[in-house]
Amino acid sequence: MLAKLALDNGAKHSKDFIAEWRYEDVQEKVWGISPMTEFCGIGHRTVKRLNWLGIRSIREIAEADPYRLKREFGVMGLQLFAHSWGIDRSFLGQKKPAAKVDKSIGNSQVLPRDYTRQDQLELVLKEIVDQVASRLRSSHLKTGCVSVSVGYSKGYLDSKGRSGWSKQRKVSLSNNTKVLSEHVLQLFRSEYNYQDVRHVGVSYSKLVQTDVLQLDLFSDPVQEVNEERLDFLIDTIRKKYGFKALIHASSLMEGATAVSRASLVGGHAGGNVGLSS
Numbered sequence: 001m002l003a004k005l006a007l008d009n010g011a012k013h014s015k016d017f018i019a020e021w022r023y024e025d026v027q028e029k030v031w032g033i034s035p036m037t038e039f040c041g042i043g044h045r046t047v048k049r050l051n052w053l054g055i056r057s058i059r060e061i062a063e064a065d066p067y068r069l070k071r072e073f074g075v076m077g078l079q080l081f082a083h084s085w086g087i088d089r090s091f092l093g094q095k096k097p098a099a100k101v102d103k104s105i106g107n108s109q110v111l112p113r114d115y116t117r118q119d120q121l122e123l124v125l126k127e128i129v130d131q132v133a134s135r136l137r138s139s140h141l142k143t144g145c146v147s148v149s150v151g152y153s154k155g156y157l158d159s160k161g162r163s164g165w166s167k168q169r170k171v172s173l174s175n176n177t178k179v180l181s182e183h184v185l186q187l188f189r190s191e192y193n194y195q196d197v198r199h200v201g202v203s204y205s206k207l208v209q210t211d212v213l214q215l216d217l218f219s220d221p222v223q224e225v226n227e228e229r230l231d232f233l234i235d236t237i238r239k240k241y242g243f244k245a246l247i248h249a250s251s252l253m254e255g256a257t258a259v260s261r262a263s264l265v266g267g268h269a270g271g272n273v274g275l276s277s
Helices: 002-009 023-030 044-052 058-062 066-073 075-084 118-138 177-191 221-241 258-262
Strands: 099-101 105-115 141-152 164-174 197-205 207-209
Touching (some): 023 058, 044 066, 066 075, 105 141, 118 141, 118 258, 141 177, 164 177, 177 221
Antiparallel strands (some): 105 197, 141 164, 141 197
């Protein structure tokens, strides 16, 4: 556990991706992790429940009555207590499956006009991927299945007699914006044939609650860590200053919708859930 905390809160933020944390550093480094959502296994809902107990820091978790934590959180309460001391009681050889979440996260848009250009449709899709991937990360989720849906203009039917289509594919667990964008665009390009489009959507399913960065033999681990750090930085800035504080230059191009949708009122955030405009 101490190694995991050192990776998430030390190595990822250093230039050489190296951090050294020892058990004698727990009070300074582990207890100093803030906000609590940066601590492995603690999400926003857990923070609210901890606050209700009067616990507002990792130090206060470590100093809390473990039996009180167990009464409130069950076995997870004891795990939180142990983790706050940098201890994980599970055996290294014991495989613990990631917690599956039976739901999906997505966003769809009715476009302001009929879109006939592939580049503009792909631009909107990438914006949706960006928005929904941020929601995944804020909930400490990763997706194992990506779906794309397209609805044609009113009255338009393609050569197969369809008014639209949807496609999905299984993917390696990820919440990386760049990786998910590549999957979405590949799905879109495999089916799109220059139809007039008025509705597009992206959704992620087979969700898993995990903060582990899954590496494979075909990817550059340094690049993946850099991309994860970039996503984290973008999320942090948007959460603090609003979605429009940091946008991709492509969102200023013709056909983009992210900026205008971020300004929607009436309770509709245009898919930017959890992000102020």
